[in-house]
Amino acid sequence: MLVEITMPAMGESITECTVLSILKNVGESVEVDDSILEVATDKVDTEVPSPQAGVIAQVLVQQNDVIKIGSVIFKIETGVVSKTTPPPAVETETASTAEAIETSILVSGSYARPAMEGVASAKFYSPLVLNIAKEEGVTAKELEQIVGTGAEQRVTKQDILGFVKHKKSQPLPLQSVEVPKADAVRVVATNDGNEIIQMDRMRRLIADRMVDSKRVSPHVTSFVETDMTNVVLWRNKIKDDFKKQTGESLTFTPILIEAIVKAIKDFPMINVSVEGETIIKKRDINIGIAVALPTGNLIVPVVHRADQYSLIGLAKKVNDLANRARTNKLTADDLAGGTYTVSNIGTFGNVMGTPIIVQPQVAIMAFGAIQKKPAVIETPQGDLLGIRQLMFMSHAYDHRVVDGALGGMFVKRVSDYLEGFDLNRKLF
Numbered sequence: 001m002l003v004e005i006t007m008p009a010m011g012e013s014i015t016e017c018t019v020l021s022i023l024k025n026v027g028e029s030v031e032v033d034d035s036i037l038e039v040a041t042d043k044v045d046t047e048v049p050s051p052q053a054g055v056i057a058q059v060l061v062q063q064n065d066v067i068k069i070g071s072v073i074f075k076i077e078t079g080v081v082s083k084t085t086p087p088p089a090v091e092t093e094t095a096s097t098a099e100a101i102e103t104s105i106l107v108s109g110s111y112a113r114p115a116m117e118g119v120a121s122a123k124f125y126s127p128l129v130l131n132i133a134k135e136e137g138v139t140a141k142e143l144e145q146i147v148g149t150g151a152e153q154r155v156t157k158q159d160i161l162g163f164v165k166h167k168k169s170q171p172l173p174l175q176s177v178e179v180p181k182a183d184a185v186r187v188v189a190t191n192d193g194n195e196i197i198q199m200d201r202m203r204r205l206i207a208d209r210m211v212d213s214k215r216v217s218p219h220v221t222s223f224v225e226t227d228m229t230n231v232v233l234w235r236n237k238i239k240d241d242f243k244k245q246t247g248e249s250l251t252f253t254p255i256l257i258e259a260i261v262k263a264i265k266d267f268p269m270i271n272v273s274v275e276g277e278t279i280i281k282k283r284d285i286n287i288g289i290a291v292a293l294p295t296g297n298l299i300v301p302v303v304h305r306a307d308q309y310s311l312i313g314l315a316k317k318v319n320d321l322a323n324r325a326r327t328n329k330l331t332a333d334d335l336a337g338g339t340y341t342v343s344n345i346g347t348f349g350n351v352m353g354t355p356i357i358v359q360p361q362v363a364i365m366a367f368g369a370i371q372k373k374p375a376v377i378e379t380p381q382g383d384l385l386g387i388r389q390l391m392f393m394s395h396a397y398d399h400r401v402v403d404g405a406l407g408g409m410f411v412k413r414v415s416d417y418l419e420g421f422d423l424n425r426k427l428f
Contacts, residue, residue, distance in 0.1 A: 026057065256342060270397075
C-alpha cells in the first residue's frame with residue numbers, strides 16, 4: 001500500500017520551511033519515528049519523523065526547497081521489506097522485559113504507550129522506541145521523563161538512544177544531550193590581512209529581524225535603577241537548599257520574570273501586539289527569555305503562561321529551556337507565541353542596554369549587572385549612607401501604542417516588586 005507523507009505542522013504561525021537535508025532515500029526502509037528529513041523554519045531547525053513504517057518509494061522534495069506545511073514530501077510503501085535492509089529479527093518477549101515495560105497497542109495509529117503500574121500515562125510511544133527501551137532496561141518511569149523532540153513532543157529514536165548513552169555515563173539523567181548543529185562558516189583571508197566571514201543562516205535571520213523591528217516600531221527606552229539587596233540576600237540564603245531539594249540551580253532570571261508577570265497584570269496594555277490599526281490584547285502571559293548560544297547567536301524560547309508557575313516552577317522551566325536551547329533541542333512550539341521578552345545582559349557584565357523589540361510584541365526589558373554601590377538609605381531616624389546591591393533595568397517599548405507614561409510606570413512597578421521582595425519568603 002502506497003502512503004503519502006505530508007509535512008507536519010511545525011508550530012504556531014509557521015506556514016513553510018526549508019529543506020536542509022534528506023535523511024532517507026528511495027529503497028531504504030524506515031520505522032515509525034525514524035527521521036526522514038531535516039528542515040529549517042524561521043524559528044528552529046528540526047528533524048521530521050516518519051509516521052509510517054515501510055520502504056521509501058518516492059522523495060518529492062529536494063535540498064533547499066521551500067515547502068508548505070501540509071504538502072506531500074514522501075511516499076512510503078507499507079507492508080514490504082527493503083531489498084537493501086534485512087528484516088528485523090522477531091524477538092520473543094521474556095518475563096524480565098515484560099516486567100520492565102508492558103505495552104498496550106492503542107487504536108490511535110501505530111503508537112503505543114507503556115502500561116505503568118500505579119502510574120497513569122498520556123504519552124504515546126512508537127513500537128521502535130518501546131523496543132529500544134526494553135532492550136536497554138529503561139524503566140517506564142524513566143521513559144516518561146525523557147523530553148521528546150519529535151512532532152507533538154514525541155520521543156524519537158534519537159531521544160531514547162541519547163538518553164541511554166547519557167545514562168551509562170551519568171546516573172539518573174532526565175533527557176538526552178546532543179551537540180548543537182551549526183552551519184559551516186566560510187572564512188576568506190584577504191591580501192591586507194583582513195578576513196571576510198560569511199554569515200551563517202541563523203545570523204542572517206537575526207539580522208533581518210532586527211532591521212525589520214527597527215523599521216516597524218519607533219523604539220523608546222526608559223531606565224530605572226533598582227535596589228536588589230533583598231533579592232540577593234534571599235537568593236544567597238536559599239540557593240543551596242533549593243539545589244538540594246529540587247536538583248535545580250536558582251538563578252536571578254525566574255525572580256525577575258516573576259516581577260515582570262506581576263507588573264503585566266497591573267498594566268495589561270503592555271501585553272499586546274499591533275496588527276495594522278488594531279491592538280490585540282493578549283490573554284496569556286508568555287515570557288520570552290533571550291539565550292546566548294555557544295555559536296554566539298541568540299535565540300528566544302518562551303515560558304508559556306508564565307503566570308501559572310510558582311517560583312520553583314519558573315526556575316525549572318527557565319533552566320530546561322536554556323539547556324535545550326544550548327544543546328539544539330528546542331522545538332518550534334518552544335519559540336512561538338511570546339507576548340513579552342526579557343534579556344539578562346548582566347550575565348555579560350553589562351550595566352544597561354537598549355534592547356530591540358521582538359516583533360510583533362511591543363516591549364522588552366533588559367536587566368543589567370547587579371553591582372555593590374554606596375546609596376542613601378532612608379530610615380525613621382534620618383538618612384544613612386550604606387552599601388546596596390543595585391541594578392539598572394532598560395525598558396524598550398513601541399511608541400506607536402505605548403507612551404512614556406505607560407512604559408515608565410511599568411518599569412517602575414517591576415522595580416517596586418523587586419525592591420519589596422520579602423526576605424523571609426518561604427519556598428517550600
